[in-house]
Amino acid sequence: MIALAHRSHPLWLAYLVHRLSGLGLALFLPVHFYMLAMVLTDPEGFDSFGLWTQNPLVKMAEFGLVFLLAAHFFGGLRLLALEMLPWSGRQKTLAAATVAGAFLVAATFLLRAI
Amino acid sequence: MLDGPQTLSVSIWRGTGTTGAFQSFEVPRQGSQTVLDVVSWIQQNLDPTLTYRYACRVGMCGSCAMMVNGVPRWTCRTHVNKVDQGGALTIGPLRNLPVIKDLAADMDPFFEKWVKAEGLFHPARTRHEEVARVDPASEARRTADRAIECINCSVCYAACDTVAGNPDYLGPAALNRAWSVVNDERDAGRAEVLAAVSVSGGCHNCHSQGSCTRHCPNELSPLDSIAGLKRETARSFWRKGR
Numbered sequence: 116m117i118a119l120a121h122r123s124h125p126l127w128l129a130y131l132v133h134r135l136s137g138l139g140l141a142l143f144l145p146v147h148f149y150m151l152a153m154v155l156t157d158p159e160g161f162d163s164f165g166l167w168t169q170n171p172l173v174k175m176a177e178f179g180l181v182f183l184l185a186a187h188f189f190g191g192l193r194l195l196a197l198e199m200l201p202w203s204g205r206q207k208t209l210a211a212a213t214v215a216g217a218f219l220v221a222a223t224f225l226l227r228a229i
Numbered sequence: 230m231l232d233g234p235q236t237l238s239v240s241i242w243r244g245t246g247t248t249g250a251f252q253s254f255e256v257p258r259q260g261s262q263t264v265l266d267v268v269s270w271i272q273q274n275l276d277p278t279l280t281y282r283y284a285c286r287v288g289m290c291g292s293c294a295m296m297v298n299g300v301p302r303w304t305c306r307t308h309v310n311k312v313d314q315g316g317a318l319t320i321g322p323l324r325n326l327p328v329i330k331d332l333a334a335d336m337d338p339f340f341e342k343w344v345k346a347e348g349l350f351h352p353a354r355t356r357h358e359e360v361a362r363v364d365p366a367s368e369a370r371r372t373a374d375r376a377i378e379c380i381n382c383s384v385c386y387a388a389c390d391t392v393a394g395n396p397d398y399l400g401p402a403a404l405n406r407a408w409s410v411v412n413d414e415r416d417a418g419r420a421e422v423l424a425a426v427s428v429s430g431g432c433h434n435c436h437s438q439g440s441c442t443r444h445c446p447n448e449l450s451p452l453d454s455i456a457g458l459k460r461e462t463a464r465s466f467w468r469k470g471r
Contacts, residue, residue, distance in 0.1 A: 120298060120299030120300045121299060121300050121301060121324075121387075122390070122438075122440065124443045126437070126438060126439030126440075126442075126443065127390075127443075130436060130438045130439075194437060197437055197452075197456060198459050199456075201456075201460065204450075
């Protein structure tokens with residue numbers, strides 16, 4: 116593991132999560148568009164797919180998908196703040212904490228609503 | 230009496246150019262021992278052919294940087310007891326640079342990139358004119374201050390995975406220097422510097438992994454300097470070079 120020792124810090128991990136989540140989303144999107152197209156080309160097939168998505172394992176996979184989307188979205192915001200705003204490290208930490216807090220409150224509200 | 234093992238198991242890279250292998254040495258542990266002390270002890274007591282580079286021993290000259298247990302460090306200011314893994318040390322030449330011999334890396338590509346990034350002063354006055362006055366409290370001067378204490382040790386360059394993946398990338402130190410030049414009110418080459426760091430391999434190649442800032446022994450932030458160059462080059466682009 117010595118070859119990886121210089122990478123063991125939070126910013127490198129954030130870089131890795133951002134890239135891997137982007138890759139995961141890129142792989143998912145063609146499948147997503149194919150399923151949407153099925154509404155027009157094969158409505159019965161789409162309905163049976165809808166039933167299949169009730170499977171608990173698929174629900175878990177959906178959680179993973181939402182996680183990828185959230186990680187990539189906030190990773191992108193982090194990068195924009197890091198590169199485009201000439202702030203100090205402390206200001207950036209506070210801004211990230213504010214966004215994370217807002218996200219937590221809004222997500223909790225959304226989960227209660229649905 | 231020191232805590233832990235009384236001898237250090239040290240693996241040191243031996244070889245010339247692209248060939249070589251790690252060689253093991255047993256070195257007595259001492260209080261307040263630095264990694265450079267360990268390397269010097271081996272060279273003075275076990276193998277006088279061991280090649281390495283150092284000069285000041287006090288963290289000013291930037292010549293003794295090496296990979297220590299996979300992390301680039303200034304070895305003269307790195308205490309063994311802060312970095313050893315159960316008495317084991319693996320010491321190699323700096324990453325991302327050609328090896329001359331053993332622990333001595335060839336620094337030429339590193340310094341060539343400083344010149345390529347226009348990390349040099351472009352004077353606006355001759356010696357016959359009055360010396361320019363720079364207000365120490367001005368924003369530009371304070372921004373330059375944050376980047377100015379670089380000792381050219383190449384630790385950031387060795388830590389950077391973008392350099393590892395793209396040999397044309399100018400690297401954190403050269404870009405950090407370019408940023409301090411951009412913020413020098415006396416410098417007349419601002420447009421040249423911004424053009425030099427905008428090319429392929431310039432500041433926009435940085436992936437913001439932050440290993441440069443994480444490992445800089447002088448606690449500078451090349452990451453912030455490169456972000457500053459990204460902003461200034463973008464601004465210059467939208468203003469069509471003005």
